[in-house]
Amino acid sequence: MPSPPPVSLWPDPDALGPLTDLYELTMMAGYASEGMTETSATFELFVRTMPANRNYLVFAGLEQAIDGLARLRFSDDQIEWLRLHPMFSRIEASWFERLRSLRFTGDVWAVPEGTVMFPGEPMLRVRAPIDQAQWVETFLINALAYPTLAASKASRVVAAAAGRAVVEFGARRGHGPMAPFLAARSAYLAGFVGTSHAEAARRLGIPAMGTMAHSWVQSFEDERLAFAAFSRHFAGGVTLLVDTYDTIEGVRRAATIEPAVQAVRLDSGDLLQLSREARATLDALGRRSTRIFASGDLDERSIDRLVREGAPIDVFGVGTELITSRDAPAIGMVYKLVAVDGSGRIKLSTAKASLPLAKQVFRRRDSSGRFEGDVVALADEPEDGEPLLAPVMQAGRPVSCWPDLDAIRSRCASQVASLPDAIRGLDAAPPYPVQVSEALRLEASRIERRLRSLPSSPR
């Protein structure tokens, strides 16, 4: 008897309803069974602490998160699976029936993508019937945490490159087949010039860049033949990989190609030393216009070192370190209930306290235009500064105005340029000042006092 063919795991983009933790679905059913689907809940998404080696975060991923919310629905198969799950055996048939037509109908506010953010500041706020607001928790954190992590890492790499070009190169090291799309987008919005991932480039409308692999060189009788063939077939933009056998020999061979190639690529060895030798070799052979492209486990630290030491490298390719955010591959992004029907909610557990009610972040600039500090306040408090959260979805519909990726990229560049110098640097800096408004603090204390006075269970 033939076995089934291998199983595909690609989800149906029009049945993303259960791309979430089971407990969100359990709680949805629970809220419905309690008759609470008219109860309005407000949740906010933020990080509690900064990941290692980051002085600021670059918020990203909003566009795909909102696209996802607008597409959330359950297929018949998915509903049937839930119905048969033992946890759901007491849930009434009408709930499963309701799932068929269920859509996310809430309101969402968020800060624009490309905005620099800090711990304790809400990046996004959801107000929806409590079952729907709960439904989207895992989906939203998954959609926003990784793009934000990748953009935050990319921003440091761009800073280190100090004006030299950086290309995103990490597709093969991404965690699954969607990570390269998200990493390419986050890297570009943070200032990279393009990506090596062809389909991500096409879908995002950003430059796709590429050179050649060692296997191209090895599949010809010798390196010179491999270089000549490649240059014959490809027009502008030929970059030859020169380290398959002997790097500086490879540079010499590349320099003999007519017309002059755009770049040579170094992918191993001591990049400072090799780039200097390569530059000297190219110049001596009359190839002053041929640029030097370097790759090979580069991150912001090694790029910073190469730049400071004056390595004559024109373009950096950054792969693994960017796409995995290797030094900080996770961020403690949370989505917390802050109000039920307009009444504030908090959590008391140690080290995980939260502030109640819908909030706004106000960002203040000094006289030179630099950011000097933020205030987290109640959403309806009048405060000085630029309010960062704005509506992005109303009654389940995305707002009509979406910035394109280049506009987000410009915003990111301007945000990073407005940071205090120490925060923008690679080294650990004192935290950026984020205050909590007096009114918000009072409201939190009031709720905490009430919770602590509740009767406890009998001992």
Place this chain on the structure above:
Amino acid sequence: MPSPPPVSLWPDPDALGPLTDLYELTMMAGYASEGMTETSATFELFVRTMPANRNYLVFAGLEQAIDGLARLRFSDDQIEWLRLHPMFSRIEASWFERLRSLRFTGDVWAVPEGTVMFPGEPMLRVRAPIDQAQWVETFLINALAYPTLAASKASRVVAAAAGRAVVEFGARRGHGPMAPFLAARSAYLAGFVGTSHAEAARRLGIPAMGTMAHSWVQSFEDERLAFAAFSRHFAGGVTLLVDTYDTIEGVRRAATIEPAVQAVRLDSGDLLQLSREARATLDALGRRSTRIFASGDLDERSIDRLVREGAPIDVFGVGTELITSRDAPAIGMVYKLVAVDGSGRIKLSTAKASLPLAKQVFRRRDSSGRFEGDVVALADEPEDGEPLLAPVMQAGRPVSCWPDLDAIRSRCASQVASLPDAIRGLDAAPPYPVQVSEALRLEASRIERRLRSLPSSPR
């Protein structure tokens, strides 16, 4: 003028052709332009070195990788995008025409999923026309590296739990929306008992598990009402989260629920201390059957410590550490050309040398059945031991026999049980013995001598 709605990045699973680095497509066009589409190439996939804190790898991801290869094709839009890309301006129209019907038609060998593997051992081998073999490089590494990384991490967590149950809990921390599917699968095949991700569980046919969030507790007037409501609506398997306000108070309240709940969940604080107090509290209140579930940034080290200290925890939830493989979020998996038309190829560059020709891995057992060492040999060499690579795709078609996930899980358990004790442990161990056969070594030397004797370019 209204702006476009937010952009979705979900790819079409039937147009995965350009989910790869641009250079693979460039080289494809180059090989075709050189008239080399009848040239047969053999590539092998392996890791050069072990990632940090790993004594062995668990190979995973093959089923989805092969599903992907069988589905690789280009849509008209994708072909048009390539045609307009400046790099491709000299490529003949017939090549773009050919892309319309291009499918992967190669042969693939691989070790079974769940097999423990070591650096330098081919896990997968492709033999195909050189342009096709090149095409699939990025796709295959992306498809296999992350599942292998996650399964390898999961195997350590399972070892640390020493027989207690572990549930995969990381959906929100995954790098993009596909990572949770792959992590849930890898964790299960390495011995986890289930996942919190509803759709992954449904698609994989594995247990979906869940408890409740703090928001459920906070959305009721008090904790006791929240617990009572949850228990009323959900049948067997109720787990109450007890740390929203005061953990041990929460345990007492959970113990008053009738009928007795299946478990209480601790998600913060000192888990050793709290689990002991929780156990004592539950026992004192006649709830000996109520189990203790613990979560909160757990990894193999913290689980090992809790188990050794005798924490009365029955189930561990592991999220971030597993899904991001936090201590080693990347693995240097490579895909290297080893033969062209049957003739061996190697690379000479420092620290990245490779061995030529199609190879096989032979695994030997001692008299007690434990693995005592592997030999990497030429594919057609007679060697003692179990050969690990077998055909999984022939002429572009998956072989007809695919193990189900439970069979892979059994294989993994048996593989790990056969490892030498030190390799299976959490601490760094001397490397598992992997030898290179004499014939393979001789072949490598022969090719290296030939390459080094090639004339270099004029100085």
